Amino acid sequence: MALYAISDLHLALSGDKPMDIFGDNWYRHDEKIKNNWINIISEKDTVLIAGDISWSMHMEEGIKDLEWIHSLPGTKIFIKGNHDYFWTSITKLNELYEDMNFIQNNFYTYRDYAICGTRGWNNPKSENFTEHDEKIYRRELIRLRLSLETAVKNGFNKIIVMVHFPPFSEKEEENDMTNLLEEYPVEKVIYGHLHGSSLQRIKDKINKNNLEYIITSCDYINFTPIKILE
Template identity: 55%
Template structure:
């Protein structure tokens, strides 16, 4: 019963958004993911997914990608990414698939560990952070992360593993309100994604003030789920 992680699958079974237009690395990426997934993930395993599952804008097309995901081995636990526009109504989502759990102000258990998370947002101090447009969203995501962490704290026997789609620091790796939250709640590991291409040349990974940070963007991990715990 192992725990794996992968993010930023950017599925588009409808064919509307091929990923290889961004880089040859993404050529046939869906097949790469499926081949690697089926090679290592068993039905008894769980896979954490830190956002950007599908390019779909609406649930009618997004369901096609979710159906595909459900057909892969193992249990899946998801948070929302910045491109997951199909994500509507957490109660409905959590009633759709027996093998997929969706996190939004809530948490789920895996072998005594509480799995929680939120999408996050651009961090103050980032080159792209705009105080007028981004501050409100950033503060809202902080609230959502705390709500999820609170539910996790109440049910965790072994520890807490958090997911956040956006990187939890800015480009200079300064402390942020998100890293402060993870330290406050004693989070053991943080899974994140969002970064691709040139942004992968300088990333934050490893132990930082007692919290292990793991980047799981598909093109960073070779389109292969990475082992988190076993």
């Protein structure tokens, strides 16, 4: 029984969205994910999936991708990515499968840990950050606080957080999101979103102010879920 993580599955089983336009390593990447997953994940394990699950625009299309994930072993816990347009009703999503849990203002339990999270958004110090971005960023901070606060009120003092977007800039500068994470008993932060050349400047793990930040973009971890906890 162990905890793993991966992000940016970018599935498109109901449409034509070849990911190898982003690099040869993405060729038939869904087969790579499935084979690697089956080789290391058991039914007793739990896998965190930090967003960008499917390219589907609607639930009617996305259900095929979700069924594909459902067929894989283990319990799965998700947050939303910026491409997950199929994700509309959190209630309907959480009614689909017993082994799949979706986080939005809530949390899920892994042993004595609370798993919290939200999508996040572009960093305020990034180029071309607009007033519109600021509104979305502030809303994501509220959602993250709701998730964290709910976990703490339920007695949890050990938390793992998933955010889709990197929670800091390339210079690892503090910001409102990192400050929020440090208000709570968060031990690890899982994130993705970055691909291609953006990954060349990223470290596997960043330890800052007693928090461990771990990148789990599919193409960074060779399309293989990585172990977070035994």
